Amino acid sequence: MIAANLSAIPAYEEWREAARNMLSIAAAPEDVVWRTQGASDLFACAPTPNLQPTKPLFVSRAFIDLARKAVLHTDPERFALLYRALWRLQRNRELCQDAADADIARLNAMAKAVRRDEHKMHAFVRFKEIETPDGPRFIAWFEPQFHIVDETADFFVRRFAGMRWSIITPEASLHWDGERLSRGPRGVRSDVPPDDARDADWRAYYESMFNPARLKVAAMTREMPKHYWKNLPEAQDISALIRAASSRADDMVAAEPTAPRKRAGAAHAKIAPEDLPERLTPVAEHANAPHSIEDLTRALKACRACPLWKDATQAVPGEGASDHPLLALVGEQPGDQEDLAGHPFIGPAGLVLDRTLEAAGIARREVFITNAVKHFKHEPRGKRRLHKRPDRSEVEMCRWWVKHELDLVQPRLVVALGVTALHSLSAHKGSLSAIRGEALETREGLAMRATIHPSALLRLPDEADKEAEFARFVQDLKDARAAALAG
Numbered sequence: 502m503i504a505a506n507l508s509a510i511p512a513y514e515e516w517r518e519a520a521r522n523m524l525s526i527a528a529a530p531e532d533v534v535w536r537t538q539g540a541s542d543l544f545a546c547a548p549t550p551n552l553q554p555t556k557p558l559f560v561s562r563a564f565i566d567l568a569r570k571a572v573l574h575t576d577p578e579r580f581a582l583l584y585r586a587l588w589r590l591q592r593n594r595e596l597c598q599d600a601a602d603a604d605i606a607r608l609n610a611m612a613k614a615v616r617r618d619e620h621k622m623h624a625f626v627r628f629k630e631i632e633t634p635d636g637p638r639f640i641a642w643f644e645p646q647f648h649i650v651d652e653t654a655d656f657f658v659r660r661f662a663g664m665r666w667s668i669i670t671p672e673a674s675l676h677w678d679g680e681r682l683s684r685g686p687r688g689v690r691s692d693v694p695p696d697d698a699r700d701a702d703w704r705a706y707y708e709s710m711f712n713p714a715r716l717k718v719a720a721m722t723r724e725m726p727k728h729y730w731k732n733l734p735e736a737q738d739i740s741a742l743i744r745a746a747s748s749r750a751d752d753m754v755a756a757e758p759t760a761p762r763k764r765a766g767a768a769h770a771k772i773a774p775e776d777l778p779e780r781l782t783p784v785a786e787h788a789n790a791p792h793s794i795e796d797l798t799r800a801l802k803a804c805r806a807c808p809l810w811k812d813a814t815q816a817v818p819g820e821g822a823s824d825h826p827l828l829a830l831v832g833e834q835p836g837d838q839e840d841l842a843g844h845p846f847i848g849p850a851g852l853v854l855d856r857t858l859e860a861a862g863i864a865r866r867e868v869f870i871t872n873a874v875k876h877f878k879h880e881p882r883g884k885r886r887l888h889k890r891p892d893r894s895e896v897e898m899c900r901w902w903v904k905h906e907l908d909l910v911q912p913r914l915v916v917a918l919g920v921t922a923l924h925s926l927s928a929h930k931g932s933l934s935a936i937r938g939e940a941l942e943t944r945e946g947l948a949m950r951a952t953i954h955p956s957a958l959l960r961l962p963d964e965a966d967k968e969a970e971f972a973r974f975v976q977d978l979k980d981a982r983a984a985a986l987a988g
């Protein structure tokens with residue numbers, strides 16, 4: 502027997518070096534004991550040799566992809582299993598394509614579980630705001646099932662680049678100061694405050710998305726496994742919602758159809774743009790047209806053309822496919838979470854949009870997503886910041902930015918999400934319902950359609966209305982895609 506010694510939680514690269522050593526001395530899989538630091542040692546072994554490979558090893562791309570994920574599983578047999586697969590790969594280069602092979606099937610199952618845990622961490626980290634001597638910091642507690650903390654770090658840095666944040670887990674912690682990522686020791690649940698003003702938003706979002714008539718508990722717990730519930734503010738309502746589901750569904754069936762709620766009239770300007778004081782002169786007169794989205798994003802950070810920048814954390818630029826995409830989706834303005842993170846449509850309305858895009862068969866990465874107004878307009882309510890619709894002068898002022906974004910991106914079709922985007926992009930000043938789904942044009946002549954803003958679904962109180970409106974929203978996006986493809 503020969504020992505391959507690893508640290509307690511080895512990364513792929515560490516296992517790879519040890520595996521190379523073993524292969525270089527032709528150590529058969531059954532002769533190798535894989536030991537991690539701190540694990541009990543049942544076998545007497547020769548020490549690990551430290552050798553350089555004498556002949557090139559064959560390692561396929563498929564094996565590397567599989568091993569990178571499987572090594573993050575918690576199954577203690579994973580190192581031996583991976584080594585046996587690598588050993589066999591030297592004689593059978595197509596091994597990874599044989600899904601029926603017992604070793605490959607086990608490794609695939611491990612890799613799949615790890616990817617799923619990563620996906621759940623991306624979706625289920627919930628930050629709480631704390632005050633520190635350096636200003637606000639966002640801190641989250643998360644309990645992954647596997648060793649994925651380092652693997653997910655890049656995702657959080659990209660998504661929350663504009664925030665100072667920490668993610669604490671039972672295995673390690675990640676800290677981002679706006680410029681640098683550092684890794685710290687593990688923490689405990691009590692390192693993170695138990696609740697936060699944003700918890701109410703997550704609970705309201707979940708309740709609004711919970712459809713008692715479509716409740717399938719098994720499917721729901723597959724999407725949101727119970728393992729994660731204890732750290733999700735919205736999960737505290739799940740049991741009560743499930744208990745009430747049957748009577749709520751009966752009520753839905755018994756209820757008379759309800760007329761759609763009348764919307765308030767279109768926002769009217771308190772100040773007409775032409776009456777704006779000089780300090781609010783449209784930014785267009787002061788700025789040169791940007792040559793790229795990157796230029797525009799840089800310039801946007803400095804915009805002070807209207808007062809909205811004062812109470813916002815940052816301007817939120819558009820993002821996504823920026824080279825002649827099929828669609829550009831334009832919403833109203835960033836919300837609370839978008840303001841903190843610096844990315845559009847990542848809060849509750851963003852989740853509704855993701856669901857709708859998925860149902861319409863449109864990948865989010867294939868569209869450009871932005872807002873008509875780039876800073877978050879809000880009013881304080883206790884510890885919460887409540888969305889406030891931008892007025893006409895603010896929309897007009899910010900139009901310069903969205904116009905240039907669309908000029909640079911050149912989508913085949915623009916979709917205005919809600920009346921604010923509609924009024925910003927087009928000459929139409931009436932209601933959204935009058936022209937919803939019709940073929941329109943932006944003021945600059947791009948093909949355009951208009952539909953609801955996804956947050957409208959969050960506000961509908963009636964389940965039947967919500968379901969019908971969701972289906973209509975999906976259809977609007979499908980129609981927009983078809984029109985873009987045909988155009």
Ligand code: SF4
Binds near residue numbers: 808876
């Ligand atoms: S809302 Fe638009 S116009 Fe107003 S400061 Fe922000 S980026 Fe500039």
